[in-house]
Amino acid sequence: MSKRISIVLPDFYGQRKKLKGNHSISSGNCLGKNELFECLPTDTEAGLIYLKNRVFPLTKFEGLLPPILLVNQVYTIISNKTAVDKELNLLQSKGVIRVFKLVGAETVLVVIFFKDLTEHVIKHCPEKPVINRFLKILPQVQDVIVEKRFLREELGFLEQEISDLVGCGMLTLRSAASYWLSFPNSGEFLRIYFKGRKSVLGTIKKSKFSEILQPELEDRNLDKSVKLGIKYHIHDFIGAELVKWARQIDVSPPTESSSPSNVSSGAESRGMLAPRVEVRGCS
Structure with a gap:
């Protein structure tokens, strides 16, 4: 069983104005200039947008899977898990996202933007009225499960x-x-996810002292077994507290010709300022 450990989390986002009404950048409801500020995303939605655009490898799965994000990944961007869970529920109630609980070797909570989900379903499902009807009533079902009786008696299926x-x-x-x-294809996602997860964790544990610099890990040639990308799994590991993330800083003294800012930027460009990923008792 995995040990829970303390984590140093990067602060990617500052405070943002909370959602009001049904407005959301990702839902496409920002129609007028007066609504601009109301359309600013919450921290959680901004984190999801970042993960979708910068972490999920869409080009590898275009036509097969929509951008699938993990709830654990959001925790690497926003450390307040209670606030994240609350805002995820709010975004789902407003039809911006959909949370699914996928059950495989382990249970995985995933998030898909509702617009992406709709496009994916229409592409992969037969053109039957029941599909469009189900998509329309889906926001009424806020749980990750639905009772057969509810489908038949309450929704009329x-x-x-x-x-x-x-x-x-x-x-x-x-x-x-x-x-x-x-x-559609949720089973294929789970297969790819667990295979990549096992490969990346195995690579870290085989490293000296079971730790490795993140850039070094990302440079490993694991494309065949890690189709979702190493960065995708790193965000998952940190959010799930399977690994410890720490920042390594170059502490060498500056030269006479270097200002502090130049030393900082130069160290980062040479990879001297790098996050470290460490495994501690992962199964």
């Missing part, structure tokens, strides 16, 4: 329509009376 949703990958069987909410 027929048995064949429920079977169509299962066949499309929108639902996966949880029990005789309930389903996990899901999306």
Whole structure:
């Protein structure tokens, strides 16, 4: 079993104005200049946008998977987990994102922007009215599971329509009376995720003292086994507290011709200022 350890977290974002109403940059509701400030993302939404644009390797999975982000990854950007969870619930209630609980070798909480989810589902599911109907009512279901009785009695889905949703990958069987909410190719994502996770953790643990500089780790040629990218897994490991992240600083004295700012920027460009990833008792 993994040990929980203390973490030094990078502060990528400052305080942002909280969401008001149904406005969101990612939802495309910023229509007028007067709404500009209301459309500024929360810290959590800004973190998700960063992870989508800078961490998830979309070009590798275009046509197969939408940008899939991990709740653990958001914790590497915003250290207040309670605030993150609260804002994720708010964003989901407003139809900006969708949180899924994927069950494989371990349980994984993932986040997909609702617009990306809709495009992915339409692309991979047959053109049946039940698919569009389910997407429209999905924001009414705030849990990661849905009862079969609720689908039939409250939402009015027929048995064949429920079977169509299962066949499309929108639902996966949880029990005789309930389903996990899901999306097409979620099983393929889990396969790729766990394979990459095992490979990166194994690489770290095989390093001297079970620690390695992050740039050195990112330079390793692990493309075949780590399709999501090493950076994707590093964010996951830190957020899940599987590894310890610490910053290494060049403490050599400045030369007479160097100002403090030049020394700092020069050290970073030479890789002297680098984060360190360390494993402590990971299974």
